[in-house]
Amino acid sequence: MLEIPFVDLPPLHGASGTAVLPGSKSISNRVLLLAGLAGGETAVHDLLDSDDTRVMLAALKALGCTLRRDGPVLHVGGLGGRLRVHEASLFLGNAGTAMRPLTAALAVLATTQGGRFELRGVPRMHERPIGDLVDALRPLGCRVDDLGQPGYPPLLVHGDAGGRLEIGRPIRVRGDVSSQFLTALLLALPLVAADREVAVEVDGELISRPYVEITLNLLARFGIDVARDGWRRFTIPRGSAYRTPGAIRVEGDASSASYFVALGAIAAGGGAPVRIEGVGLDSIQGDIRFVDAARAMGGDVRGGPGWLEVRRGRWPLEAITLDCNHIPDAAMTLAAMALYARGTTRLTGIASWRVKETDRIAAMAAELRRLGATVVAGDDFVEITAPAPHAWRAASLHTYDDHRMAMCLALAAFNPLAGATPARPVRILDPRCVGKTFPDYFETLFGLAWTPPETVPVITVDGPTASGKGTLAAALAQRLGYHLLDSGALYRATGLAARSAGVALDDEAALARLAARLDLRFDADRVVLRGEDVTDELRLESTGALASRVSAWPAVREALHGLQLAFRRVPGLVADGRDMGTVVFPDAALKVFLTAGSAERAARRHKQLISKGIPATLDDLRADIEARDRRDLNRPVAPLRPAEDALALDNSHLSIDESVERVLGWWDERRPFGTPPAG
Numbered sequence: 113m114l115e116i117p118f119v120d121l122p123p124l125h126g127a128s129g130t131a132v133l134p135g136s137k138s139i140s141n142r143v144l145l146l147a148g149l150a151g152g153e154t155a156v157h158d159l160l161d162s163d164d165t166r167v168m169l170a171a172l173k174a175l176g177c178t179l180r181r182d183g184p185v186l187h188v189g190g191l192g193g194r195l196r197v198h199e200a201s202l203f204l205g206n207a208g209t210a211m212r213p214l215t216a217a218l219a220v221l222a223t224t225q226g227g228r229f230e231l232r233g234v235p236r237m238h239e240r241p242i243g244d245l246v247d248a249l250r251p252l253g254c255r256v257d258d259l260g261q262p263g264y265p266p267l268l269v270h271g272d273a274g275g276r277l278e279i280g281r282p283i284r285v286r287g288d289v290s291s292q293f294l295t296a297l298l299l300a301l302p303l304v305a306a307d308r309e310v311a312v313e314v315d316g317e318l319i320s321r322p323y324v325e326i327t328l329n330l331l332a333r334f335g336i337d338v339a340r341d342g343w344r345r346f347t348i349p350r351g352s353a354y355r356t357p358g359a360i361r362v363e364g365d366a367s368s369a370s371y372f373v374a375l376g377a378i379a380a381g382g383g384a385p386v387r388i389e390g391v392g393l394d395s396i397q398g399d400i401r402f403v404d405a406a407r408a409m410g411g412d413v414r415g416g417p418g419w420l421e422v423r424r425g426r427w428p429l430e431a432i433t434l435d436c437n438h439i440p441d442a443a444m445t446l447a448a449m450a451l452y453a454r455g456t457t458r459l460t461g462i463a464s465w466r467v468k469e470t471d472r473i474a475a476m477a478a479e480l481r482r483l484g485a486t487v488v489a490g491d492d493f494v495e496i497t498a499p500a501p502h503a504w505r506a507a508s509l510h511t512y513d514d515h516r517m518a519m520c521l522a523l524a525a526f527n528p529l530a531g532a533t534p535a536r537p538v539r540i541l542d543p544r545c546v547g548k549t550f551p552d553y554f555e556t557l558f559g560l561a562w563t564p565p566e567t568v569p570v571i572t573v574d575g576p577t578a579s580g581k582g583t584l585a586a587a588l589a590q591r592l593g594y595h596l597l598d599s600g601a602l603y604r605a606t607g608l609a610a611r612s613a614g615v616a617l618d619d620e621a622a623l624a625r626l627a628a629r630l631d632l633r634f635d636a637d638r639v640v641l642r643g644e645d646v647t648d649e650l651r652l653e654s655t656g657a658l659a660s661r662v663s664a665w666p667a668v669r670e671a672l673h674g675l676q677l678a679f680r681r682v683p684g685l686v687a688d689g690r691d692m693g694t695v696v697f698p699d700a701a702l703k704v705f706l707t708a709g710s711a712e713r714a715a716r717r718h719k720q721l722i723s724k725g726i727p728a729t730l731d732d733l734r735a736d737i738e739a740r741d742r743r744d745l746n747r748p749v750a751p752l753r754p755a756e757d758a759l760a761l762d763n764s765h766l767s768i769d770e771s772v773e774r775v776l777g778w779w780d781e782r783r784p785f786g787t788p789p790a791g
């Protein structure tokens with residue numbers, strides 16, 4: 113999906129249904145690197161497709177690994193520990209899970225086999241520390257140059273063939289800033305453990321241990337059995353060599369599961385649970401322990417291998433005090449759950465939040481305050497007290513290019529369940545940052561969320577033929593992330609169905625029966641009628657003529673009424689067509705009546721037809737359009753008339769973008785969020 117500046121969530125009242133989770137980011141990027149370093153081919157099943165995995169894949173490709181997609185399976189042909197490419201510049205976005213281990217692996221390979229590798233990322237990546245890893249690598253004889261600020265990417269790692277690594281003594285690495293430095297070393301050092309044992313010792317308290325467990329678990333799958341002495345010393349045995357397991361499955365992301373566990377604990381109050389598939393109680397990911405925290409707050413969580421089911425247990429939720437060192441990422445979700453808890457939730461052991469995608473302690477505190485919560489933030493803790501019912505505010509929430517901020521904050525839209533009076537919509541800025549780990553997060557959430565239809569915002573767009581209303585409506589829906597109802601398409605499809613079923617266009621009852629059973633699907637930008645793609649046929653003038661006939665029958669209009677109402681779903685709807693603002697959605701929050709002079713509309717249609725190689729003259733087209741206007745205006749059933757409360761927009765001299773901006777301006781005046789940021 114294209115970038116959109118914000119998505120508005122209406123107040124949400126409940127949730128149930130099944131969420132299928134995308135693959136784990138931590139497992140995906142480790143598996144990719146291991147498969148890339150091992151020899152032979154590894155078939156990777158259920159790999160996460162996200163920003164962070166894409167940069168890792170691009171890096172592997174640049175290094176000469178082969179990547180072959182076969183449906184849902186990715187076959188990775190690895191290097192077998194031998195560099196194929198000795199010089200490359202790798203862009204790693206904001207993926208810590210790519211930057212740290214690739215730095216270590218390439219440093220080791222460049223030192224022993226020769227090479228020059230530059231590793232860089234987005235500006236935020238250049239603010240995320242890597243100095244502790246560099247400090248561990250340099251004493252081994254690895255040449256690692258800072259290309260920017262010392263201790264931060266971008267970096268250049270380089271070496272001459274035949275160099276020797278000083279790994280006779282234990283390698284020391286700090287463990288109290290990020291566990292990824294240890295992980296990076298553990299993933300890289302088996303490359304040089306063929307003829308000697310390699311030991312790594314951790315200085316300081318090792319944080320985020322569950323992530324190190326994932327690393328050890330996956331190393332074992334690739335033939336490396338690391339011996340562990342507490343959390344201080346890790347030994348890679350002599351004779352170690354990567355061996356592909358042949359095939360490996362990536363389990364669903366336990367951190368991503370946390371949003372849906374929270375969702376169930378907050379909003380699955382009606383009996384039906386929120387079910388999560390792809391990750392379960394057997395998960396190797398540490399964040400699965402979030403389940404215990406959610407239970408402690410009141411969630412009723414059951415589960416088995418590969419699945420979880422969550423319902424509301426105690427309500428309201430209970431505040432907890434928890435050291436979150438074991439679930440650093442999922443702990444953010446507890447901050448969102450605190451909005452629904454009685455008492456003050458205190459999360460400690462979260463100093464690592466400060467060096468993640470953003471300073472998550474500062475970011476979370478600022479945004480929860482915007483919602484009306486009371487927040488106290490310290491160096492390594494945060495305390496959150498939910499807003500009182502009247503203190504909730506309609507907030508425009510910043511996400512700091514941090515996927516987890518966006519995913520957590522969306523849960524604030526369930527404020528009606530906390531008794532918020534009035535219920536508040538929530539605006540999430542830059543929602544596409546979820547692409548880092550969960551590109552379809554909002555779609556998945558909206559598929560489970562429920563709210564009374566009348567609370568889902570609707571914008572209607574209507575106007576005479578060739579006014580550009582279809583284009584405007586589609587552009588608005590795209591920009592707002594709303595559903596789109598092209599009601600004309602329903603009449604057009606009914607016309608096509610009638611023609612192929614041999615139903616006469618004056619048989620009102622038979623046409624209405626057809627319309628009521630219309631088997632129509634809108635798949636992305638295709639329209640499928642009874643399993644057949646009719647997208648192009650739908651737009652033909654001849655289909656328009658059929659639609660004009662069938663739409664004149666009241667029984668047909670009645671038959672399509674319910675189908676049209678069903679498009680009113682979270683987070684909102686843009687509905688285009690004749691009676692959208694008058695009959696189908698009379699309570700729409702904004703009604704636009706788009707007009708343009710007949711000369712202008714004739715000129716646009718002319719351009720369109722000529723570009724398709726269809727001959728036409730301007731005068732004829734203008735006469736046609738004016739005749740159609742008269743017919744549309746005067747027809748007894750559903751005449752073309754603006755709703756009384758519609759805003760007229762004459763777009764004769766406006767480009768499509770200008771019309772879109774004008775309408776978005778009107779829309780924003782009607783929203784409670786204030787002026788959106790520029791851009």
Ligand code: DC
Nearest residue numbers: 599600601603659660663689690691
């Ligand atoms: O907007 P369109 O060209 O796709 O519409 C096709 C026909 O259906 C046109 O004759 C208007 C009619 N129509 C209608 O009667 N009610 C609607 N809500 C939408 C279209």
